[in-house]
Amino acid sequence: MRQFALSFVLIFAAGWAAAFEIENRAQFGASGSGQVLRIISTADIGFFEPMIISFLAENPDTEIDYVVASSTEMMRAIHDEGHAFDLAISSAMDLQTKLANDGKAQRYTSAATQSLPDWAIWNDMLFAFTQEPAAIVVSKHAFGDLPLPRDRHELINLLRQHPDRFRGRVGTYDVRQSGLGYLFATQDTRASETYWRLTEVFGALEAKLYCCSSDMIEAVKTGELLIAYNVLGSYAMNREDRSDFAIILPSDFTTVMLRTAMIPYNAPSPVLSGAFVDHLLRRSHGPEAQPLSHPDLDLSRVEAALNRIRIGPGLLVFLDQLKKRAFLSEWESAILQN
Amino acid sequence: MSKPTAHGSIRRRLLLSLLASAAVLALVVYFVVQSVARQVAQESQDNVLAASALSILDSARFFDGEISVDLPYSALSMLDSISDERVFYAIRLENEFLTGYVELPEANGLSGSVPAFRSAVFLGEEVRVASVRRRVSTDIGQSFLQVSVAQTLSGQKQELASISRRSMAIGAGFFLVSVLLAALIAQSTIRPLDRLTASVSRRGPKDLRPVAAPVPSEMVPLVASLNSFMRRLQLSLMRSEDFIAEAAHRVRTPLAIVRTKAEIVQRNADNPETHAALREMIHAIDDSSRTAGQLLDHAMVTFRLDHLSQDKISLRRLTRDAVDHLHPISELKDIEMEAVGTDDLIIQGDQILMQNALHNLLDNALKYTPSGARIVVTLLRHDDGAEIRITDTGPGFPDGEMDHLTDRFARGANAENVVGSGLGLTIVKEVVEAHGGQMHITNNAGGGACVSLHFPSS
Numbered sequence: 001m002r003q004f005a006l007s008f009v010l011i012f013a014a015g016w017a018a019a020f021e022i023e024n025r026a027q028f029g030a031s032g033s034g035q036v037l038r039i040i041s042t043a044d045i046g047f048f049e050p051m052i053i054s055f056l057a058e059n060p061d062t063e064i065d066y067v068v069a070s071s072t073e074m075m076r077a078i079h080d081e082g083h084a085f086d087l088a089i090s091s092a093m094d095l096q097t098k099l100a101n102d103g104k105a106q107r108y109t110s111a112a113t114q115s116l117p118d119w120a121i122w123n124d125m126l127f128a129f130t131q132e133p134a135a136i137v138v139s140k141h142a143f144g145d146l147p148l149p150r151d152r153h154e155l156i157n158l159l160r161q162h163p164d165r166f167r168g169r170v171g172t173y174d175v176r177q178s179g180l181g182y183l184f185a186t187q188d189t190r191a192s193e194t195y196w197r198l199t200e201v202f203g204a205l206e207a208k209l210y211c212c213s214s215d216m217i218e219a220v221k222t223g224e225l226l227i228a229y230n231v232l233g234s235y236a237m238n239r240e241d242r243s244d245f246a247i248i249l250p251s252d253f254t255t256v257m258l259r260t261a262m263i264p265y266n267a268p269s270p271v272l273s274g275a276f277v278d279h280l281l282r283r284s285h286g287p288e289a290q291p292l293s294h295p296d297l298d299l300s301r302v303e304a305a306l307n308r309i310r311i312g313p314g315l316l317v318f319l320d321q322l323k324k325r326a327f328l329s330e331w332e333s334a335i336l337q338n
Numbered sequence: 339m340s341k342p343t344a345h346g347s348i349r350r351r352l353l354l355s356l357l358a359s360a361a362v363l364a365l366v367v368y369f370v371v372q373s374v375a376r377q378v379a380q381e382s383q384d385n386v387l388a389a390s391a392l393s394i395l396d397s398a399r400f401f402d403g404e405i406s407v408d409l410p411y412s413a414l415s416m417l418d419s420i421s422d423e424r425v426f427y428a429i430r431l432e433n434e435f436l437t438g439y440v441e442l443p444e445a446n447g448l449s450g451s452v453p454a455f456r457s458a459v460f461l462g463e464e465v466r467v468a469s470v471r472r473r474v475s476t477d478i479g480q481s482f483l484q485v486s487v488a489q490t491l492s493g494q495k496q497e498l499a500s501i502s503r504r505s506m507a508i509g510a511g512f513f514l515v516s517v518l519l520a521a522l523i524a525q526s527t528i529r530p531l532d533r534l535t536a537s538v539s540r541r542g543p544k545d546l547r548p549v550a551a552p553v554p555s556e557m558v559p560l561v562a563s564l565n566s567f568m569r570r571l572q573l574s575l576m577r578s579e580d581f582i583a584e585a586a587h588r589v590r591t592p593l594a595i596v597r598t599k600a601e602i603v604q605r606n607a608d609n610p611e612t613h614a615a616l617r618e619m620i621h622a623i624d625d626s627s628r629t630a631g632q633l634l635d636h637a638m639v640t641f642r643l644d645h646l647s648q649d650k651i652s653l654r655r656l657t658r659d660a661v662d663h664l665h666p667i668s669e670l671k672d673i674e675m676e677a678v679g680t681d682d683l684i685i686q687g688d689q690i691l692m693q694n695a696l697h698n699l700l701d702n703a704l705k706y707t708p709s710g711a712r713i714v715v716t717l718l719r720h721d722d723g724a725e726i727r728i729t730d731t732g733p734g735f736p737d738g739e740m741d742h743l744t745d746r747f748a749r750g751a752n753a754e755n756v757v758g759s760g761l762g763l764t765i766v767k768e769v770v771e772a773h774g775g776q777m778h779i780t781n782n783a784g785g786g787a788c789v790s791l792h793f794p795s796s
Contacts, residue, residue, distance in 0.1 A: 101424045103461040123422035123492070190411060313425035314415025322429075322437045323409045 020077040024068035029056045036063045037272045041089040042071050055279045071095050071179035086273040088262045092179040094315040096260045100125040106263045112278040122311040128258035129284035134184045135233030136248040139220045151252040152194045159201050167205050171216050172229040174209035184230045186318040191253045203335040249302045256308045352524045360516030368509035375501040387468035388453035391487040421493030432481045444486045445469040463490050530554050546572040583637035586630035597623045632761040643772045649689045654682040657715045660696040672709040679717030683724040685793050687773045695769040698762040707732035723794040734781040
């Protein structure tokens, strides 16, 4: 089943008249074989590929069209422009919740959805299939003899003690650009005031801002950064060269994002969507699960500090335009001090 | 006696009306519980919505010429805390939309700071909307800040479904308990009637005493008329018995006189035809006289049966006396009569009645037995009591009539030439049964009649 066609469409997808921006696109399975499952996702192809391969192994007559877009572009595609996809997979829990809340999702129930734990399902519309912690990723090589921080306090102290060493070499999400970064940041402020202090310190150290986790990890790898904060631990862990990094799950609290799947209201082949959701959930939950994130990233180590983001209308609060404007202006004044 | 026609049943009617009212009440309980629960569920949802809307309203600040609303996280997350709900909100300053869902309808009738509510359909689903407002001062003067929060009803629907199931169970349980109670009530209501029926049907055939046991007030008229009916019946029975006894008594004395005169005339009559006529006349007078005597006897027996005395009766002595008493007549007819059985037996009973019964039996035997025959009175002891057996060597009872011989005024087919009233065996039977015994009439295998009286051991 390794025979899949991969094609990159870098700017606009042909056939989509309207203008949402896609980052990447790939086709899997036997092309022209009848049923097509159209997935729009925020996950990199490489990250999600194992799930597609295993699904195609069980359903060889299916073709999967996998489109990668940022969470905001995905929101635009489904919410505003009404493009038809069979499945929407996103790490932006708040936007997924808004889509479902605004009636852009179909309800789906099956044996697999009914056996989900409460935190992994919302309104029979959103189904969580990963638990991905926001981690502090540190370059082991560049850190030298400095002690590794175990929580945010230690990180703040470390940064304050060695300002010259870290100036310009810490990185985090640009929450104005990245939906996931915004989600992590807002959830951090809910959990503790420490976030604002940390952001102040980052601002003082002229922190670099990034759009995505993979860029940050890459920057740590090249030595451009010493520390990346609120990086998707799963991305770092899934890399071949993961031994170069220290992936720290803060012991004060570890924010955990749930990647969720949703069947859009206008899905052309909802039966196929249901089958894929079942497959996704069966492989992700339970004792025999083979989750997408690397098994070494053991969340049970920090069970007590686990701050699993709860799916629900609470997530709509920070999407409120007034609330968001206020949050971003506070964030900007903290991080952009020059 | 003809069986009375039954028309309906009080118990069934009572049961049915109780069940019908229980069913109605169970339905009422079901609907009341459901409507109260629905109201409570609606109110609690409204309260949560209003709390959410108010907390948003409280977070609004007017600062630097601009309204800022710091939407509290809990304002929306609390609406989803029990069941997964879709949640919508809208914030407006007068009619200017600030944030949220622009198309969310507002609840009408807002006045002051009291929340208003409405149900609506929004984005394809039923929602409940709560709206609150507050007066704020802006650059251009006073205006109203309005917040509406809406929530889907899936949790409320689930709750209502479960309440509906529960109130159905409550109604059904209520009905079941009512069925049990109705059965018990019907049973206990009918019980005095059953008791009265039992006490009346348990009575002996001659017991016409009034019903004295207490009865419910509704049954007092019935029992009063029953008692009065029985009193009249008893009175009329007594009157007729008295009348018969009186009549018999009055007839007997003149008959004796007539008989004496007839004998005198017969003795002096020379003409054989007259003689024969007078003999027939005397025979007829004897017959009438005997009947009158037995009617008197019967009246006496009937009276004594109602007031049975409890003497100790030696059966040996009784049989010996009876045989001795009738000895003159048996000798006259050349009939051998004896009492056998040496063992004495004692029973409780009325001495005079027992004597009378035995006399009647022996008298009968003497009448129907030809000269030269033999009558034996045997006293026998059994495990369960005593037996007096009277056997003779006469013609015996006619076949096929034995069942009817004890009826009043019934006489056997062989009795044409014998003086008799047909009351003798009736009297015997009544006496024996009043003593708890039984009379059996049979014929001996070798010819002759056999009457046995069984008395239980007292």
